[in-house]
Amino acid sequence: MPGTPYPKQQMHRIAYTKLSEQQIADKLGPVAKRGPKCASPLSDAFAGKPLRIVTDKGPALTYKFGRNNRLSVAENGGRAVEAGYGALTQDSVVFFSHMIPGTQRGYAVIIDRAANLATVFELWFSGYKDNREVQRAIYYGYVEQPGQPAPKDRHVTTNRIEGHGYYWKQDTGARTLEFYPSAAYSNFVELTRLGGELGYCGPSDYIKINDELYIYTRTECEFSGTFTLYVMDLNRVEQIGVRLGFDASDALEYYVFRGKGEWLGQIAQFEKFGDVSGEPVPPPADGSKGARRVYRPLATMPKMSKAEVDAAVAKKTTVFAPGSIMAGNGAPPTGWLAGKALTLRYDDGPVMDYRFDDAETLNWRKNGGGWTKARYQAWEPAPGVILFGHLLEGEPNHDGHMVVADFDHGLVTCFNGYLNTPYFANEAGVKTLFGVIEMEGVNPPQHLRHQFTDEMLGRAMTWSYGPGLTSMHLYSTPHSVSWIIFTASGAGGMEWSGPGAFVKIRDGLYFLYWLEEACNGTLGTILVNMRTMHDAGIGYHCGEEGLSMSQVGAHSRHAGRFDVSRFYQIKTKGSAA
């Protein structure tokens, strides 16, 4: 029976169960005794041996490894408990993981036998208000060797992985694209679990073992809460690691894995030369175990009903108010449309007639209806190409049109934003409308249209909107946009993502949007000029403060491009990735 092996919804739309501590304990119990699964042969590197790990600001762990993947562990000289474990080796590294039976805690341990160093991740559930989100604390230390002094070195956080991107295939069959455009977050595309439609982001750790071996983690915060850790060998492009968490059907995933990968490229870093420091986002000052800053956009966004949206729009609607902080580097508007009249005829969409009174006022009518006056602004980012936007007052969903009209070719593309979407009424939705321009002197084509493109796919571009407001976009899939926020040192910090689309207007000129779904609800649209490395854009947003359409404008730097298009080709026989 043919079909798609993916969940009905993408990750940000899955209503993950709020598991109770007892539900988690019930599922962890047998697994803690048995140990993690593994699709590859486990290592017996430590079988029959004792091991004592001393960490600087964490536990001392005394292990005795038995046969058949059993161990006993004593924390800080306490009573030893038995547990199942799984170990894997990679070059000089031995990695193992186990839970502590009777608790919701466990460990993932990386032993660097060449340097006699150890990095210990303590992992636990029920440490955040969403119990299923795995928490982690990192302890740096060494393996105690009788009669030998403790080594002075430690594994260290680093930005040396920032900018890398890999394709990984685990021994479980799970395939992912993983990008590290930040030194604090990462972006991952689930090719097999979700079909690779969207890229998602999670807080991450990057720790250097040596120049070719690094530890990486991510926690799927705001989603399932699943924790993934692996040691990656950059030269061999191999990984060993662990995955711990509850999936969308609340099944416990706890397995160690091997994987092989492919290098997808390297994008630029923006720290000062010589700066290889890690952990650019400092943890909060509360000093609690494992504390770190996590972007929680769904938890913090206002969630409004249709009635609340209608009331907010009625109370305040703002169109191109001056002083938008996202337009500090915006280009000045143009009056090119003033005095003109034209029709935008969209395929399978509305027919929009326009009369432009001046550089800021237009009259529109939809499908031959009545005329409505509206405030607008327009820009000409490339000769003959005009971007303009306006709200459609009176439309039940408070639509806004963000339009790119190419008068040299008679073509138009509109990102039609609207509200009253299914999840939160204030969250913008968007329809992409392709069509033609009808006006005196313009003979529109019969068949030619602007088209969706993958020419932006894999690219990373920085956007400097104004002082202190610089981000980087990463277009990790043909349908998503991710944004990385730089820290003051130029390191990539927090990162998030949303659905997006890319339309080619001309060579080097692309009209794209992103939706801040389950985030701020904003629809961002920008016309990217790859020749001038400048954009002109329009934001469409509704919140408790009302509805707004505002200018966006930023200078850009091209940070590089990952080679990923081959992962998104639709193939025969239902193989979608």
Next chain:
Amino acid sequence: MTTNTVSTRRSLLKGGALLAAPLAVGASAAAIAEDGRKARLERLEDEAAIRALHQAWLRRINTGAREDAAELFADPKRAAFDKAVRGVAADHAAEPDAIKVAADGARAAGRFHCAVEIETEIPKDGALAQMAHAQGGGFIRHTERRVLKADYVKADGAWAIAKVEFASA
């Protein structure tokens, strides 16, 4: 705060003045000279104390210990200072510091050319700004050349700050 500077200067001045004194002077001339030296010494001591007070205030502002800085004011309620200022450093490329003690010896004014680091918070409009704040940023810092104008008062033999304000350089 330290008083080493004051005592060192006093020692040097005393020694220097004595060495420079003529061997034979009239009694009245000697008295006048003595009064002059005393007045000059007092002024130098006042200037040194004010300079030390200014340095103490700078240290507290630059280390974020603003509440402690209030202790240096004659009226702690007047210690409120522009919260946007994150740091103040001497501008050695500008005119030297100037401290003028009033004739009554109870009031003084200081002018200090400095480079002021000013922090402006970015409004939390939109995802970018909100994320910048969430990761501990969300502000812009820039440096401006300014003149720090301070008034001082002496009470019970000790100098305290009466008022501090910035003016354009």
